[in-house]
Amino acid sequence: MSDFVMEAKNVFKSYMIKGEKKEGTKVVEAVKDVSLQIRKGDIKLIFGPSGSGKSTFLRCMDMLDIPDKGEIWLGDQCLTKPGVNLNKARARIGFVFQHIYLFRHLSVLGNVELALRQVLKLPKEEARKHAMAALEEVKVTDCVNKYPAQLSGGQAQRVGIARAIARQPDIILLDEPTSALDPELTGEVIDTLRDLAHEGTTMLIISHEMPFAQEVAEEMIFYDEGRIIETGPPSLFFNAPNTDRAKQFMTRIINRTTR
Amino acid sequence: MFEWLSNSYYWSMILNGLTTTVEITLFGVAIGLVLGTLLAIGDIYGGKTIKGIIAIYVEFFRGSPLFIQIFIAVYAVPALLSIRIDHVFLAFLVFGLNSAGYQKGYVKGSMQTILDDQMAAGRSVGLSRWQTLRYVILPQAYRIVIPSWTNEFCSLTKSSAVLSVVGISELTAAGSAISFQTFQPLATWVVIGLIYLAWISAFAKIMDIIYEKKKIPGIELVLQ
Numbered sequence: 001m002s003d004f005v006m007e008a009k010n011v012f013k014s015y016m017i018k019g020e021k022k023e024g025t026k027v028v029e030a031v032k033d034v035s036l037q038i039r040k041g042d043i044k045l046i047f048g049p050s051g052s053g054k055s056t057f058l059r060c061m062d063m064l065d066i067p068d069k070g071e072i073w074l075g076d077q078c079l080t081k082p083g084v085n086l087n088k089a090r091a092r093i094g095f096v097f098q099h100i101y102l103f104r105h106l107s108v109l110g111n112v113e114l115a116l117r118q119v120l121k122l123p124k125e126e127a128r129k130h131a132m133a134a135l136e137e138v139k140v141t142d143c144v145n146k147y148p149a150q151l152s153g154g155q156a157q158r159v160g161i162a163r164a165i166a167r168q169p170d171i172i173l174l175d176e177p178t179s180a181l182d183p184e185l186t187g188e189v190i191d192t193l194r195d196l197a198h199e200g201t202t203m204l205i206i207s208h209e210m211p212f213a214q215e216v217a218e219e220m221i222f223y224d225e226g227r228i229i230e231t232g233p234p235s236l237f238f239n240a241p242n243t244d245r246a247k248q249f250m251t252r253i254i255n256r257t258t259r
Numbered sequence: 260m261f262e263w264l265s266n267s268y269y270w271s272m273i274l275n276g277l278t279t280t281v282e283i284t285l286f287g288v289a290i291g292l293v294l295g296t297l298l299a300i301g302d303i304y305g306g307k308t309i310k311g312i313i314a315i316y317v318e319f320f321r322g323s324p325l326f327i328q329i330f331i332a333v334y335a336v337p338a339l340l341s342i343r344i345d346h347v348f349l350a351f352l353v354f355g356l357n358s359a360g361y362q363k364g365y366v367k368g369s370m371q372t373i374l375d376d377q378m379a380a381g382r383s384v385g386l387s388r389w390q391t392l393r394y395v396i397l398p399q400a401y402r403i404v405i406p407s408w409t410n411e412f413c414s415l416t417k418s419s420a421v422l423s424v425v426g427i428s429e430l431t432a433a434g435s436a437i438s439f440q441t442f443q444p445l446a447t448w449v450v451i452g453l454i455y456l457a458w459i460s461a462f463a464k465i466m467d468i469i470y471e472k473k474k475i476p477g478i479e480l481v482l483q
Contacts (some may be wrong), residue, residue, distance in 0.1 A: 087382075097380065102380070157291065
């Protein structure tokens with residue numbers, strides 16, 4: 001048995017941005033030799049400047065973007081080996097998107113049920129039971145028959161979280177779950193995440209919600225220019241980070257949130 | 260001028276013709292939708308070869324007159340293959356193949372407006388690419404495609420008139436026969452024209468109702 005729920009070993013990923021002209025095409029090295037281990041019950045938080053490749057790295061963890069080099073492990077299974085059933089693997093990983101991406105044509109309940117029915121092949125009643133339990137967990141049971149476009153941003157993202165946790169995955173990956181929301185709506189999503197944290201859910205979160213990070217994260221990971229620059233407990237980053245870049249970034253973030 | 264309208268013999272000709280027209284257009288639109296969807300998926304996910312074949316297919320059916328396509332299918336293909344194929348069946352087939360050339364564009368266009376985020380969402384919960392297409396992408400894309408589909412239907416109904424030249428007695432062929440027999444071409448074509456108009460308007464209305472019914476709640480202007 002592997003000690004880790006998930007592990008990234010020396011992962012590389014770059015992609016091309018096509019410009020208007022040929023010379024405009026450039027290669028972005030979003031992930032350069034990144035390694036990371038997550039144990040059961042860990043809550044790790046990745047933060048860093050926008051455009052630094054954090055999201056690409058998280059998508060690599062879920063194999064939504066296939067790494068150019070390196071390995072992704074889910075428990076004892078290497079996902080980057082050819083021939084692996086990635087659908088089965090992804091069923092064990094929850095993913096929450098920055099822009100939520102609910103299935104627009106399905107009701108709230110339908111959004112949560114779809115994978116239970118079609119991936120886990122649960123019978124109808126059982127799928128409904130699990131879906132309702134997940135929706136209860138995120139406290140949106142009052143609008144299970146509404147459609148995504150009828151929800152507030154906060155409700156929609158909580159449904160996004162319910163969709164990710166309904167399968168009881170081994171780990172949940174969250175890509176800036178609150179940054180696309182209006183400031184007054186982030187609180188309800190943070191509350192939901194805090195509940196999950198207290199239940200011992202294993203999570204890897206990209207977020208800049210610093211009070212939340214300080215409260216729940218065991219480890220914070222400062223990510224810049226495609227690399228992990230510094231890791232440590234929240235106390236390290238809030239008091240005296242070792243690297244200048246982390247220091248500068250923390251100063252900017254803390255000034256912003258306390259202003 | 261319109262006395263012949265009281266003769267049930269002419270009405271049964273009109274009715275038979277209309278039935279054939281309706282059958283052939285519904286068949287054409289349906290085959291076109293199934294095949295057009297497959298072509299759209301092939302064009303999005305296929306390799307260079309598949310994309311190339313699809314491009315040639317679409318150019319052929321979109322770039323040459325339907326009349327010529329049907330003529331070739333009905334007269335040249337059986338002769339070249341030296342087999343007998345029912346020409347009604349061949350004409351139906353060409354109708355479907357032709358419509359697929361157009362519908363591929365509609366389906367692909369509407370898929371692309373939702374593809375990136377909805378595909379990622381579907382894959383993230385463990386659905387395969389096909390499952391995501393089936394349960395997430397296509398149900399949304401078809402909703403967007405309904406108005407284009409109505410247009411395609413109107414256009415195909417009128418195009419079906421060319422089938423009279425290969426001896427299929429659809430509505431226009433019935434009109435020709437009646438105008439010869441009654442010596443009232445103007446009156447005949449006015450009546451036939453009104454029947455086309457009534458059928459197409461009724462169908463378009465039904466499609467509008469379906470479009471409204473199928474709208475995703477909360478999305479007023481359906482995606483774009």
